[in-house]
Amino acid sequence: MSLPCREKEFENIYRFIEGKILDGAGGCMYISGVPGTGKTATVQEVVRSLQEAVSRRDIPDFKFIELNGMWLTEPRQAYVQLLNALTGQTVTAEQAQQLLERRFSRTAHRRITTLLLVDELDLLWTRRQDVVYNLLDWPTKAASRLVVLTIANTMDLPERLLMGRVTSRLGLTRVTFHPYTHKQLQEIVMARLRGLQAFDPDAIQLVARKVAAVSGDARRALDICRRATEFAEGDAEGSDGTVAMQHVDQALAEMIASTKVQVIRYCSKMEQLFLQAVASEIQRTGVEETVFDKVYIQLRTLCVFDGYAVPSVTESLGICARLGSCRLLLTEHSRADMHQRVLLNVSSDDLYYALKVL
Numbered sequence: 580m581s582l583p584c585r586e587k588e589f590e591n592i593y594r595f596i597e598g599k600i601l602d603g604a605g606g607c608m609y610i611s612g613v614p615g616t617g618k619t620a621t622v623q624e625v626v627r628s629l630q631e632a633v634s635r636r637d638i639p640d641f642k643f644i645e646l647n648g649m650w651l652t653e654p655r656q657a658y659v660q661l662l663n664a665l666t667g668q669t670v671t672a673e674q675a676q677q678l679l680e681r682r683f684s685r686t687a688h689r690r691i692t693t694l695l696l697v698d699e700l701d702l703l704w705t706r707r708q709d710v711v712y713n714l715l716d717w718p719t720k721a722a723s724r725l726v727v728l729t730i731a732n733t734m735d736l737p738e739r740l741l742m743g744r745v746t747s748r749l750g751l752t753r754v755t756f757h758p759y760t761h762k763q764l765q766e767i768v769m770a771r772l773r774g775l776q777a778f779d780p781d782a783i784q785l786v787a788r789k790v791a792a793v794s795g796d797a798r799r800a801l802d803i804c805r806r807a808t809e810f811a812e813g814d815a816e817g818s819d820g821t822v823a824m825q826h827v828d829q830a831l832a833e834m835i836a837s838t839k840v841q842v843i844r845y846c847s848k849m850e851q852l853f854l855q856a857v858a859s860e861i862q863r864t865g866v867e868e869t870v871f872d873k874v875y876i877q878l879r880t881l882c883v884f885d886g887y888a889v890p891s892v893t894e895s896l897g898i899c900a901r902l903g904s905c906r907l908l909l910t911e912h913s914r915a916d917m918h919q920r921v922l923l924n925v926s927s928d929d930l931y932y933a934l935k936v937l
Contacts, residue, residue, distance in 0.1 A: 582617050582620055582621055582624060582767075583763075583766050583767045583770045584617075584759060584763040584766055584767060585617045585621045585756070588617075588621055588754055588756060589621055589624065589625060591754050592608065592610070592621065592622060592625045592728070592754060593625045593628060593629065595608055595752055596608075596625065596629060596694060596726055596728075597629065597632070597638060599692065599726045600629075600638050600639055600641050600692045600694075600726070601638060601639070603639075603692065603724055604724070605683075605717070605718035605719065605720065605721075605723040605724060605725045605726060606718050606726050606727075606750070606752065607715050607718045607719075607726075607727045607728075607729070607750065607751055607752070608726075608727070608728050608729070608751070608752045608753070608754060609729050609731075609736075609737060609751045609752070609753050609754075610622065610728060610729065610730045610731075610753075610754045610755075610756070611730075611731055611732065611733060611734045611736065611753070611754075611755050611756070611865075612732070612755055612756025612757065612758075613732055613756075613758055613794070613795070613796070613862075614732060614796060614798075614927075615759075615794065615795070615796025615797050615798045615799060616756040616757065616758055616759065616795065616796070616797070617756060617797060618730050618756050619698055619730060621756075622696060622728055622730065626643055626694070626696070629641070629694075630643070639691065639692070640691050641691055641692040641693070641694050641726075642664075642665070642691055642692070642693050642694065643694045643696070644661060644664040644665070644693060644694070644695050644696070645695075645696045645698070646660055646661065646695065646696070646697050646698070647697075647698040647699050648697075648698065648699030648700060648701065648702025648703050649698075649699050649702060651702070651703070654702075654703040654704070654710040655672035655673075655676070655710060656672060657697070657703060657710055657714070658672050658675035658676045658679060658710070658713075659671070659672050659675045661675070661679060661695065662675040662678055662679055665679075665682070665693065666678075676709075676713065679713075679717070680713075680717075683717040683718075683720050683722065683723040683725055684720050684722060684723075685722055686721075686722040687722070687724075690724050691724070692724045692725075692726060693724060693725050693726070694726045694728070695714075695725065695726070695727045695728070696728045696730070697714055697727060697728070697729045697730070698730045699730070699731070700729045700730060700731040700736065700865075701731045701732065701733065701736055701864075701865040701866045701867070702866075702867070704866055711737075714727055714729070715727065715729070715737065715751065719750060731865050732862070732865045733862065733863070733864060733865025734753075734755060736864075736865040737751060757795075758791075758794065758795025758796070759791065759795040759796075759797055759800075760791055760795070761784075761787040761788045761790075761791035761792075762787070764786070764787035764790055764791055764795070764797060764800045765783055765784055765787040767797050767800065767801075768783050768786065768787065768800060768801065768804055769783060771801065771804075772804075776821075777808065777811075777820065777821060777822055778804070778821070778822045779821055779822060779823045779824065781823075781824055782807065782822050782823055782824050782826065782827045783804075785824055785827045785828075786800050786803050786804055786807070786827055787800060789803075789831060790803065793928065793931045793932060794927070794928050794931055796928060799928055803827065803830045803831065803834070804822070804827075804830075806829075806830035806833065806834075807822050807826040807827045807829065807830040808822050808826075810822075810826040810829045810830060811823070811826045814826070834932060837929065839907070839925045839929050839933075840929050840932055840933040841933075842905060842907060843907065843925065843929070843930060843933035843934065844933050846902075846907075848887070849887070849890060849898055850898055850901065850902055851933075851934060852878060852881050852882060852885070852887065853874070853878055853895065853898045853899065853902060854902065854907060854908075854923070854925075854930055855877075855881055855930070855934070856874045856875075856877035856878040856880075856881055857869065857874050857877075857908065857921055857923050858923060858927050858930055859877045859881070860873050860874050860876075860877050861923060861927075862927075863877075867922060867923070868920055868921070868922050869920070869921050869922075870917075870918055870919065870920055870921065871895075871896070871899060871916070871917050871918065871919050871920075871921055872917040872918065874899075874921055875892065875895055875917070878890070878895060892917065896915055896916070899915075899919075899921065900915060906924055907923075907924055907925055908921055908922065908923060908924055909921070909922040909923075909924045910922075
């Protein structure tokens with residue numbers, strides 16, 4: 580059963596994996612989309628449906644393994660965890676890579692298909708890039724019986740990470756999850772509330788429109804609904820407990836009043852533009868950590884587009900330092916030059932809520 584408004588994506592992913600399992604073939608699918616668009620939840624629902632199909636004997640058995648870039652102490656641990664899940668062996672990363680290479684290159688007639696989900700693919704990026712490359716390359720080997728699903732936030736991450744290596748040879752199938760529209764968000768919230776008469780339909784529409792205007796993130800819409808419900812429960816005395824427009828307004832106002840949102844709103848225009856530049860660079864690459872010189876390129880573009888004078892590198896380094904001192908950015912204290920690493924220390928949603936009028 581697919582998630583509301585993700586029926587097409589569910590079908591595409593299901594058919595891709597089902598076909599590979601039935602054919603005993605390998606393959607790789609790259610799934611992208613901004614946070615909160617249902618990527619991981621849809622894949623998990625697909626896997627559950629495939630496991631039910633196995634129990635009905637509609638398709639051959641398969642082994643499901645999940646890796647998440649956030650769970651790994653360093654990218655090459657992906658080799659160690661994958662080998663351990665397949666064989667129970669625990670070896671060094673280098674040994675694991677060699678054993679996996681051998682396994683996926685040699686024919687084994689009794690081997691069942693391995694379905695590997697790699698979530699947060701962008702966090703496996705390293706300067707050598709061998710981890711991402713191997714995970715995408717192993718399914719192309721004729722004997723692999725390895726189906727890899729990768730999930731990340733950026734559409735062109737493979738091209739950016741593989742830096743000139745021929746991605747077309749890897750035969751990536753792509754599925755893109757676009758941000759939810761306000762009508763889709765409305766449908767998602769209503770599906771969660773099915774059978775309950777607790778929400779005024781106008782209140783649901785208000786949540787959907789506000790969130791769609793900023794990010795299209797279903798999780799944020801549901802968070803607002805939960806908070807609005809708490810406000811309605813507080814007003815329950817003398818009322819019917821229905822969540823109305825004013826409760827949604829209270830939840831939105833509280834979100835806007837959060838400390839980090841307020842700090843961003845009190846930043847200078849150039850500091851706000853710098854934060855936007857960091858967010859733009861993260862969105863462009865799909866990698867959460869970036870470097871000052873890349874951010875500066877984005878900052879210049881934003882300034883020109885918005886009609887502001889472009890600050891010098893020295894001025895911009897000062898802006899970066901100020902944002903670091905108030906913890907809106909995490910910066911590399913050991914160096915304050917063009918190559919210092921920069922990390923956004925606020926959620927992109929908080930940044931957008933601070934800079935947009937709700």
